Structures are given as structure tokens and as C-alpha cells.
Amino acid sequence: MASLKDLSRRRVLRGMLNGGAVTVGLPLLNVFLNGNATAMADGAPLPVRFGTWSWGLGLNKQVFVPKKTGANFDLPEEIASLKDVQKHVNLFTNFDGFKDANPNLCHKTGWVIMRAGAAPATQTDLPGQSIDVTIAKEIAGPTRFQTLTATSTGNVRDSFSYESATSINPAEVSPLLLYAKLFGEDFQNPNAPEFKPSPRVMVRKGVLSGVMDRTNDLTKKIGSEDKARLDQYFTGLRELERQFDLALTKPEPRAACVVNPGPKDEIAPGLDYTLVGERHKMMTDLFVMALACDQTRVYNLGYAAAFSGTIKPGYEKPHHTATHEEPLDPVLGYQVNCSWFIRRQMESWAYHVKAFADFKEGDGSLLDNMLIYATTDQSLARLHQIDGLPMFLAGRAGGKIKTGYHIDGNHEAATRVGYTAMKVFGLDVPHWGEQSNRTSKEIGEVLA
Amino acid sequence: MSPVSNLESKSRRRFGAGLRASVASLLTLGVVACSDGGSEHAAPAAKAPATAAVADFGGTPARVRRMSPEQYANTIHYIFGDDVRVVAALTPLPRTDGLQASGAASVGMTIGEIQQLQSSASSIAAQILDKGNPGERIAPRRDYLVPCKPANPAAADDACAAKFIKQTGRLLYRRALPEATVAGLVADAKRGATNLKDFYAGLGSVIEGMLIDPNVLMIADVTEPDPNNPGKRRLDSYSVAARLSFFLWNAGPDEMLLTAAEKGELQTTKGRAKVVAAMMASPRLEHGVRSFFDDMFGFEEFIGLAKDPATYPMVTGQTLIDAREQTLRTVVAHLVTRNEDYRDLFTTRTTFMSPALAPVYQVQPSLGWVPYEFPAGSPRVGLLSQVSFLALHAHPARSSATKRGKALRELLLCQKVPAPPANVDFSAVENPDARLRTARERLNFHSQNPVCAGCHKITDPMGLALEQFDGAGRFRASEKGVQLDVTGTLDGKAFSDVAGLGQALHDHAALPTCLVRRMYSYGTGGPLSRADDPAIKALSSAFAQDGYKVPDLMRMIATSDAFLEVVERVPSPARTAGLTSHSAVEAN
Structure with a gap:
């Protein structure tokens, strides 16, 4: 075993391949894990993954924000469904997004601040890059997908992940296609006893080199304004090349990796909450497998769009419309149907967290080696408020985060939560955010 | 019907019109324009456009546009056949200044999109070179989409590979490939065929590469000095062909258009008018019209x-x-x-x-x-x-x-x-x-x-x-x-x-003007700026004179200087007529 540990698998395979197609018999799975499967055989800890989750149209403060802060906080009606996962999450309330001199763009300014640290200037503006992209550059490692993005809405445009204002990561909308993407013919089971590098991939890599040369030639023919777009294209081709290299290398065994059969049928189109919820469940389950099999270390899943159009059967107004048209209940003091929509979303959030928490990895759970950052677009959607924003963090991030706390932000910058996530993942950033959203303060109360 | 004739019939249905035209050398305007079946619609015969529309109202900026999902699929279907499945290759364009088409001039490609594109390219290449299904009497696509048979299907064949690459590359890249590029691609095909012991697998890897090449995916306006206007620049002939084709057909140019480009016909008023007339007589015009209104609406x-x-x-x-x-x-x-x-x-x-x-x-x-x-x-x-x-x-x-x-x-x-x-x-x-x-x-x-x-x-x-x-x-x-x-x-x-x-x-006076604005923007490939005002004014006037006939408007735009002359890009945001300070439209 010790001698095997000293071998560089990549070097061995490259040497044996020597440009040709061979089948390499590999040692059994347990050879590559330590005794209790909490780390790789070489002592490296299991990877810590980052996820984002989003829900639409904020909260009703009266029934969402716990009275108590710290541990063992109470669960008001709107988040009562979190009971089973409370110990795995931190809830942040009363944090603010600051628009500064920019307009408060309805259902946009809030989420952009929480995801990118800055307020957008216009409806088409997206400052910087989203936090998942930033963190992926740090932690993606030898995975097939730097990030994966999906939505439960069925609309490819419902994405909160972007590299730049003109490069938005489209959301996968079909569980069937997401399964095929993850576990289709290009998937290499990390626990397969044998590894056969694909000669076809080697050929592809050679062809790609020519594509990159021709990309450079094209760059010389176009104006400076378009060069940046070609540069970005070139970066994408480089990443493709890295993936071809990866495909030629035996993946590290993943004890937790189990690939279940994919979904059989597509969910019918539509925004009825039952359809959205079903799509959300299927996407969640696929992301569990994707992370367990180390296909990606960063994912984004949206339950709703920023202008959530989720439908409640028998109620004529979809969620967003209801936030503006439903009267306040004179007794309860909030919009009852709007709260119904938020409660359904919190149920899905609980499902999402529990799916990872229930999945064993090493001597703990997959969620123990994750951090999931959940955001919304407004606080009180009826008035498009971006003060008093709620957020969640779920998972222990490989032991760097304590969970089960409710933190009152006291109107400090909402970016503190995202900044905490970045620091947990080891990003060397002295601060995050722009203007009033800039912060260099982590949320110390949840750091282990 | 005998099995053989039935098989041939299926082959023809699956035959890509683009390569069919190449193989048969049906290069004359009339033949190619009428060879594409499947539609009853064709524009009425060309007539003289209104005088105002052909006035010199200036050019447009050179742009680099990313293909829309529909343009990519249409191009693949035209070259290789309608039954080639194109699954989720490209993402929708962002709506800009009232059109998705205008978003093409600014949208980028994320890493994830390029990964998806590669996966789609692999699927398309496999279909193009499939072995058919004798049990279902489906002919191998490779038999009619590759214009030659390799001497040994288990080995490289440079001559056959070169023939396919030149033909297909010309349609995909919208211009004849330079000899050095052809040589590089033939070498790729040879390496693939040798390593995989399969001529078609080697060719497939080259097709995959072509289908993720930004020279194919990004419609780049290439410019050259304008000999008729010293000191100014114009689109090169192939870029004019691409603009015309994506505007009128919502797909890449065909052999007829590329041949006209090679001959320099697209850079003369008379030559372009002749080609545009042929394009508008083609049933493919329906694709262009449907695509435009689908976008505008x-x-x-x-x-x-x-x-x-x-x-x-x-x-x-x-x-x-x-x-x-x-x-x-x-x-x-x-x-x-x-x-x-x-x-x-x-x-x-x-x-x-x-x-x-x-x-x-x-x-x-x-x-x-x-x-x-x-x-x-x-x-x-x-x-x-x-x-x-x-x-x-x-x-x-x-x-x-x-x-x-x-x-x-x-x-x-x-x-x-x-x-x-x-x-x-x-x-x-x-x-x-x-x-x-x-x-x-x-x-x-x-x-x-x-x-x-x-x-x-x-x-x-x-x-x-x-x-x-x-x-x-x-x-x-x-x-x-x-x-x-x-x-x-x-x-x-x-x-x-x-x-x-x-x-x-x-x-309403704004109804036809709005159409002119959208169609001009759609045809020239980007959002309007103040520099386009003379064009909009002239075209609106001509549109009215011609009785608000849309084919005439398309013809006027396609034959105007906007499709030839190049001007500096004006950094102007999208402009639309404002109405009031705010509204509650989202709520009701």
C-alpha cells in the first residue's frame, strides 16, 4: 500500500499509454482511501464543495424571522419546515443591501448584491462575476464541470450565475438532460476497477489545438471591442483542453459515489408549485450524485426566478403578482397567499439540505463537506425592499463552520455572508463588494 | 417500390441541401434557389424599390455576432439534412433593444456553454457519419454526405478527407478555407484515422472541431479598404454574403451565395440586387421572415x-x-x-x-x-x-x-x-x-x-x-x-x-416605423444608434411609398449601403420612445 501511495497515478498512466489506447488494471478502491474513509489515501481531506440555492420574493418578517438569535432559535411559521435540518443551517436575517447611487432595480438589485457584492446600475448590468464563479476558480480542482447551474422553473434564462454581464451561465432545465450531462457516455465512474483512456479523447485534444490556433487568427481580424469576447471563448477552449486531459487520467476513487438510474420521464412544463417542487427534487438528487462522484465541486440550483411566477392551484395570481395585489390580512398583518408560496419554498430548501445531510460520505455526511449559500431577491417583496434581507448557510464546510445559529445582521452589509463563504474556501481576498456593500468582516459567530 | 428505390428515397430525404448543391455543382442562381423543397411560400417577383431607399444613408459598424440556436440548427440542417438532431448546442440570445438578434453582437460564451457545444458537436458528427440502419432501410449518411469513398475505411485517406473538408468547411466557415487550414484539418483527420483505425472516425473528429470553432459560431464582419471610397472600409465579400444569408434565410450562405461572393458580385449594386432577388425568390425566405417576427413578437x-x-x-x-x-x-x-x-x-x-x-x-x-x-x-x-x-x-x-x-x-x-x-x-x-x-x-x-x-x-x-x-x-x-x-x-x-x-x-404612425427599426436592426446585426437615424428615416419613407410591403422593405435593406459600408461603432445605448416616468406594468 505504501508503495502504491508513492506512485503518481497520472505519471504511471501517461507512461503506460504512450499515446496509445491501453487498458490499465487499477488497485481496488479501498487502497486509495485511508482507514475510515474520511480522507484520500495520501492524507488529503475530502474536497469541500460550494453550492448556491435561491428562492423568490423574500419573506414575511412577522412569520419568518425568529425571535431568538444564536443557537436553538425558534422556527416561526414560515420556516417551520426547517425543523429537521435546523441543526445543519445558519439563518441570517436583518442584513442590508446598499444600492448607493444606483436605482433599486426591482427583484434584481438585491440578489446581485448578495451574489456579486455590488449593485447593478441598470437592468442589463451585472457587475463583476457571481460568487460561485469566483469560488469555482479556487476549488474546482480536477472535476469535469467548474460549475453546474440548474433551475426548477423550466426556463434556461433563470440563472443567478455569471462570468460577466454578457456571459451568463445558462440554467439546465431538464433533469433528463442534466443526468445525461453528468452520467452519460463521457462519465467515468471513479470506482470502476479498470480504467481505459479513450483514444477518441486523445484525438479530440489534437484537433482542439488547431481550433485554438484558428481562434487566435480570428482575434487578429476583429475590433478591440470584440476581442474580449474572443478571449473568453479561448478561455473556454482551454478549459475544454483541461477536461480532455482529465478524461485521460484515472479519476480518484470516490467511496461515496453511487450512480442511480436517471429519471425516466420529463416533468411537464409549467410553474404549478407541484411541478416546480418535483423538478427541484430531481435536480437536488442529481446534484447529490454529482458531488459524491466529484463531477463538480460548485453548483447552483434555483427554486424560483427573481420574479417568481410559481402558481398555486386555484389561486389566480402567481407569486410575484400576488406580492403586489394581495391585500394584507387585517388580523395577521401579512399577505397570506404570499406566505403560502414562501412556505412551499422553505419546504424545498429543507429537502435540499436534508438530501445532502442524509448522504453518507466518509464518517459523516456529504453536507459536512459542503457549504450552501441560499439567497433571495428582496426582503419584503411587496415594497421591493433590500434592507432586512434573509440568507442561509448550510453545511459545515469540512469543519470550518458551526451550524444551527440565527444571526441578526443589525443592518450591516449582506455581503458579509458571501465574504465569509469566500474566506472559508481559502480565497485570499482582503475584502469583497463595492462601495457601501464592501466588507472585510466575516461572520465570526459561525466560524468554527 | 423495390427495397432499393425505397432506400434511395429515404436517402434523398436525409440529404443535406447544402452538400447536395455542392456535390451536384448546381451553382447557377436559378437552380439552387429553386432546389430547396418544402415550402409553398416565395416572395413575389422583385420590382424596382422606392428611390428614397437606395439613397446613400451610410453604413453600419463591423460586428461579431454569435449565432442564435436557430441559426446554428438551420445551418446544420441545410448542410447535412433536416433529420440531423441538434440538441441544446447554444443558449438563447439576450433580448437587446427589442430583439434577441441584437443581443448577438454582445453576448459571450461561458465555459459551460463551450462544454455543451462540444458535446452537441460530437453528437452531430456521429450522425453525419452514421452507418445507417439496413434493417429499417435507412441509408448510411456517410454514403451521401461524404463525396468520396476512402480507399480503405480502416485507414487514412488524405485525398478523400480533403475533398470533404473543402466542401463542408466552405459552407460552415462561410468562405473557402485557406490551403494551410485545409492541410491542417487533413492532418487532423489522418491522425484520427490512424489512431482510431477508422477513416470516418478521423473525419468525425475534424467535424467536431469545426463545430466548436469560433470562426463558425461567431459571425465576424471582416473589413477591407473600400476602393470606391478612399480612406473608408467596407465589408469583404464573404461578410456581405453572411449578412444577407442570416438576414433573409436565418442560416449560413449556400453555394450560390458563396460563388457570388467569390466573383465579387456582392460588392456591386447590380450584382447584389440580382443575388438578393434570387434569395427572396427562394422558399428559404420563409425561414427568415418567420424568424424575424418570432423575435420581434x-x-x-x-x-x-x-x-x-x-x-x-x-x-x-x-x-x-x-x-x-x-x-x-x-x-x-x-x-x-x-x-x-x-x-x-x-x-x-x-x-x-x-x-x-x-x-x-x-x-x-x-x-x-x-x-x-x-x-x-x-x-x-x-x-x-x-x-x-x-x-x-x-x-x-x-x-x-x-x-x-x-x-x-x-x-x-x-x-x-x-x-x-x-x-x-x-x-x-x-x-x-x-x-x-x-x-x-x-x-x-x-x-x-x-x-x-x-x-x-x-x-x-x-x-x-x-x-x-x-x-x-x-x-x-x-x-x-x-x-x-x-x-x-x-x-x-x-x-x-x-x-x-x-x-x-x-x-398609428409608429407601427410601420417600428417595423423598419426592428428589421433594420435585425438585418445589420446590432442595436440602433443615432447614426442610424438617416437610414430609418429613408427606409420608413420608402416603406410607405411602396405600400408597406415587407418583402420590399427587406429588399431595400439588403441592397442598401448598410450591407456594404462600414462606419465606426457609436457607443449609444438602445433608444426607445419614453412615455412616462414610471408604470406599474409588472403588477397588473
Whole structure:
């Protein structure tokens, strides 16, 4: 075993391949894990993954924000469904997004601040890059997908992940296609006893080199304004090349990796909450497998769009419309149907967290080696408020985060939560955010 | 029919028109233009365009546009055959200045998209070179899409590979490939064939590479010095070909167009007019017209559109698909086949009907699609009364006068209805009284609040005229027992019913100008700037002189200097006519 540990698998395979197609018999799975499967055989800890989750149209403060802060906080009606996962999450309330001199763009300014640290200037503006992209550059490692993005809405445009204002990561909308993407013919089971590098991939890599040369030639023919777009294209081709290299290398065994059969049928189109919820469940389950099999270390899943159009059967107004048209209940003091929509979303959030928490990895759970950052677009959607924003963090991030706390932000910058996530993942950033959203303060109360 | 002839028949159906034209060398304008079957529609014969339209109103900036998903698929289908499946290769373009097409000039490609593109390219390459299915009498595509047989299918064959690469590359890259590029690709094919011991597998890897090449995916305007205007630049001949082709056909150029480009015909007024006339006589014009109006009408919103089945049980997924198709069929028949006045689209009673639409229109179901004319006196008059407009701009379970009014303003008149201010407290206008049963009563109540009134008066007067149609587009004379009042005004012109609204829109000065703006922007590949004002003015005038005939407008744009001369890019944001400071359109 010790001698095997000293071998560089990549070097061995490259040497044996020597440009040709061979089948390499590999040692059994347990050879590559330590005794209790909490780390790789070489002592490296299991990877810590980052996820984002989003829900639409904020909260009703009266029934969402716990009275108590710290541990063992109470669960008001709107988040009562979190009971089973409370110990795995931190809830942040009363944090603010600051628009500064920019307009408060309805259902946009809030989420952009929480995801990118800055307020957008216009409806088409997206400052910087989203936090998942930033963190992926740090932690993606030898995975097939730097990030994966999906939505439960069925609309490819419902994405909160972007590299730049003109490069938005489209959301996968079909569980069937997401399964095929993850576990289709290009998937290499990390626990397969044998590894056969694909000669076809080697050929592809050679062809790609020519594509990159021709990309450079094209760059010389176009104006400076378009060069940046070609540069970005070139970066994408480089990443493709890295993936071809990866495909030629035996993946590290993943004890937790189990690939279940994919979904059989597509969910019918539509925004009825039952359809959205079903799509959300299927996407969640696929992301569990994707992370367990180390296909990606960063994912984004949206339950709703920023202008959530989720439908409640028998109620004529979809969620967003209801936030503006439903009267306040004179007794309860909030919009009852709007709260119904938020409660359904919190149920899905609980499902999402529990799916990872229930999945064993090493001597703990997959969620123990994750951090999931959940955001919304407004606080009180009826008035498009971006003060008093709620957020969640779920998972222990490989032991760097304590969970089960409710933190009152006291109107400090909402970016503190995202900044905490970045620091947990080891990003060397002295601060995050722009203007009033800039912060260099982590949320110390949840750091282990 | 013998098995052999049946097999041949299937082969022909699967045969890519682009490569078929290449193989057969059918390069003359008339032959190629008429060789593409499948459509009954073709533009009427060219006639002399209005004088004003051919005036020199300047060029447009050189742009780099990313192909739309439809353009990519159309190009693949044209070259390799309609039955090649193109799955999720590219993501939709962002809507910019009223068009998705204008977003092509600024959108980038993320890492994830390129990964997806590669996966799609692999699938397409495998299909192009498939071995067929003798059991189902399906001929191998490789037999007719590759113009030669390798001497040994298990080994490289440089000559055969070069032949395929030159032919296919010319169509995919929209210009003849330089010898060095061909040599590089042949070397790739050889390496692949040798390592994989399969000629076709080697060729497949080259196809995959071509299909992820930005030279294919990005439609780059390449410029050269303009010999007729010293000191200025113009598009090179191949870039003109690409602009024409994506504008008129929504796909890459064919052999005819590339040959004309090689001969320099596209850079002369006479030559370009001849080529444009041939392109407009092609059935492929229908693709271009459908694509433009699908974009202008915002029909991408049909993706994900759903109606509450409890409220509208007659609406199925097929209903919504057919609603979109009905409007596009109406547009093509009206504008292209019959060459009628664009404005009459909003007053015509002529359309098409399908079985899935019949229950919504409350008419007798037909067998398949059939032409249909609503009787005089019917409230179904023009596109505004079609299910596509009514259902798309409504809520899942109810109508929306405000959404419909906003869509009319923005999509058809190119006016901007501003977003509501973030801090509007809608609680002041929430419906407090169940006695308010119709949308007019509710919106009148809203208008008592001056914060809301300013915006709702922009959208509601014409939207309320469409309240005779519910959220699915079904006719109703009353709502909750109250007879609907469908009178209203559109920018000062009063009307008493839906037909009157259609006529008011027909007569609105902004209606044809908006079409000109959108079509010019669509054709030239980017958002408008102030530098385009002379072109819009000249084209609008000519459009009116020609009786608002859309094929003439397309011809004028395609033969104008905008498709040849290059000017500096003006960093101007999208401009649309503003109306008021804010509105509450999202809420109602």
C-alpha cells in the first residue's frame, strides 16, 4: 500500500499509454482511501464543495424571522419546515443591501448584491462575476464541470450565475438532460476497477489545438471591442483542453459515489408549485450524485426566478403578482397567499439540505463537506425592499463552520455572508463588494 | 417500390441541401434557389424599390455576432439534412433593444456553454457519419454526405478527407478555407484515422472541431479598404454574403451565395440586387421572415408559458405551440405569399386554424392546419385578437389589460413603458371591494391613485379593449355577470371595440416605423444608434411609398449601403420612445 501511495497515478498512466489506447488494471478502491474513509489515501481531506440555492420574493418578517438569535432559535411559521435540518443551517436575517447611487432595480438589485457584492446600475448590468464563479476558480480542482447551474422553473434564462454581464451561465432545465450531462457516455465512474483512456479523447485534444490556433487568427481580424469576447471563448477552449486531459487520467476513487438510474420521464412544463417542487427534487438528487462522484465541486440550483411566477392551484395570481395585489390580512398583518408560496419554498430548501445531510460520505455526511449559500431577491417583496434581507448557510464546510445559529445582521452589509463563504474556501481576498456593500468582516459567530 | 428505390428515397430525404448543391455543382442562381423543397411560400417577383431607399444613408459598424440556436440548427440542417438532431448546442440570445438578434453582437460564451457545444458537436458528427440502419432501410449518411469513398475505411485517406473538408468547411466557415487550414484539418483527420483505425472516425473528429470553432459560431464582419471610397472600409465579400444569408434565410450562405461572393458580385449594386432577388425568390425566405417576427413578437416567452388547467381546461401544451404557429403562418401568408400591407395584419380576419386551437376560438375543429377566415362582425380581427398575443400577455389564470397594453406599446410601436419605481406601495391600490368585478372597474379604482394613474393610462385604454378575451384568449362578452365595456383610445384615436383598436393600431404612425427599426436592426446585426437615424428615416419613407410591403422593405435593406459600408461603432445605448416616468406594468 505504501508503495502504491508513492506512485503518481497520472505519471504511471501517461507512461503506460504512450499515446496509445491501453487498458490499465487499477488497485481496488479501498487502497486509495485511508482507514475510515474520511480522507484520500495520501492524507488529503475530502474536497469541500460550494453550492448556491435561491428562492423568490423574500419573506414575511412577522412569520419568518425568529425571535431568538444564536443557537436553538425558534422556527416561526414560515420556516417551520426547517425543523429537521435546523441543526445543519445558519439563518441570517436583518442584513442590508446598499444600492448607493444606483436605482433599486426591482427583484434584481438585491440578489446581485448578495451574489456579486455590488449593485447593478441598470437592468442589463451585472457587475463583476457571481460568487460561485469566483469560488469555482479556487476549488474546482480536477472535476469535469467548474460549475453546474440548474433551475426548477423550466426556463434556461433563470440563472443567478455569471462570468460577466454578457456571459451568463445558462440554467439546465431538464433533469433528463442534466443526468445525461453528468452520467452519460463521457462519465467515468471513479470506482470502476479498470480504467481505459479513450483514444477518441486523445484525438479530440489534437484537433482542439488547431481550433485554438484558428481562434487566435480570428482575434487578429476583429475590433478591440470584440476581442474580449474572443478571449473568453479561448478561455473556454482551454478549459475544454483541461477536461480532455482529465478524461485521460484515472479519476480518484470516490467511496461515496453511487450512480442511480436517471429519471425516466420529463416533468411537464409549467410553474404549478407541484411541478416546480418535483423538478427541484430531481435536480437536488442529481446534484447529490454529482458531488459524491466529484463531477463538480460548485453548483447552483434555483427554486424560483427573481420574479417568481410559481402558481398555486386555484389561486389566480402567481407569486410575484400576488406580492403586489394581495391585500394584507387585517388580523395577521401579512399577505397570506404570499406566505403560502414562501412556505412551499422553505419546504424545498429543507429537502435540499436534508438530501445532502442524509448522504453518507466518509464518517459523516456529504453536507459536512459542503457549504450552501441560499439567497433571495428582496426582503419584503411587496415594497421591493433590500434592507432586512434573509440568507442561509448550510453545511459545515469540512469543519470550518458551526451550524444551527440565527444571526441578526443589525443592518450591516449582506455581503458579509458571501465574504465569509469566500474566506472559508481559502480565497485570499482582503475584502469583497463595492462601495457601501464592501466588507472585510466575516461572520465570526459561525466560524468554527 | 423495390427495397432499393425505397432506400434511395429515404436517402434523398436525409440529404443535406447544402452538400447536395455542392456535390451536384448546381451553382447557377436559378437552380439552387429553386432546389430547396418544402415550402409553398416565395416572395413575389422583385420590382424596382422606392428611390428614397437606395439613397446613400451610410453604413453600419463591423460586428461579431454569435449565432442564435436557430441559426446554428438551420445551418446544420441545410448542410447535412433536416433529420440531423441538434440538441441544446447554444443558449438563447439576450433580448437587446427589442430583439434577441441584437443581443448577438454582445453576448459571450461561458465555459459551460463551450462544454455543451462540444458535446452537441460530437453528437452531430456521429450522425453525419452514421452507418445507417439496413434493417429499417435507412441509408448510411456517410454514403451521401461524404463525396468520396476512402480507399480503405480502416485507414487514412488524405485525398478523400480533403475533398470533404473543402466542401463542408466552405459552407460552415462561410468562405473557402485557406490551403494551410485545409492541410491542417487533413492532418487532423489522418491522425484520427490512424489512431482510431477508422477513416470516418478521423473525419468525425475534424467535424467536431469545426463545430466548436469560433470562426463558425461567431459571425465576424471582416473589413477591407473600400476602393470606391478612399480612406473608408467596407465589408469583404464573404461578410456581405453572411449578412444577407442570416438576414433573409436565418442560416449560413449556400453555394450560390458563396460563388457570388467569390466573383465579387456582392460588392456591386447590380450584382447584389440580382443575388438578393434570387434569395427572396427562394422558399428559404420563409425561414427568415418567420424568424424575424418570432423575435420581434417576443415569442421566446412561449417557452415555459403555462395556463392554469383548472381555469382553462381547453388549453394544452399543443394549444400554445399552435398559437405561436398560427400567428407565424398568418404573417408569412399575408406578407410573403400575398404580399399585402403590413398594417393590415392588425385588421385581417384571415388566418389558419388547427384542431388544438379550435376549442379556444370556439369553432369547429379541423383536420390538421387549414386556412380560416373569421366572419364579418366577429371580434377576431387581426393579430391582437389571436391567442398568441392574448395568452402570452396575460396571467396564468386571468387576463391582464396592463400586460397587453404594455406589449402593444413595446413590441409593436417600439415605445418603452418604464418599470415601476421600487418603492411603490401597491397596498394603496389593492382591490378592497369585491363589488369591483371587471378589469375596467378595478383599474379605474387604481387610477384614483395618482402614482398609478400616470402609467396605467398608457397601457390600459387599449388593453381594456381586449378584455373580451380571457387569459387563454377565449371570447367572453361579460365578466362576472357584467357586460364588458371595450371602448377606449390609442394615442387620441377613440374606438368602440376590438376591431376599432386594430384599426387605430393600423393607422398609428409608429407601427410601420417600428417595423423598419426592428428589421433594420435585425438585418445589420446590432442595436440602433443615432447614426442610424438617416437610414430609418429613408427606409420608413420608402416603406410607405411602396405600400408597406415587407418583402420590399427587406429588399431595400439588403441592397442598401448598410450591407456594404462600414462606419465606426457609436457607443449609444438602445433608444426607445419614453412615455412616462414610471408604470406599474409588472403588477397588473
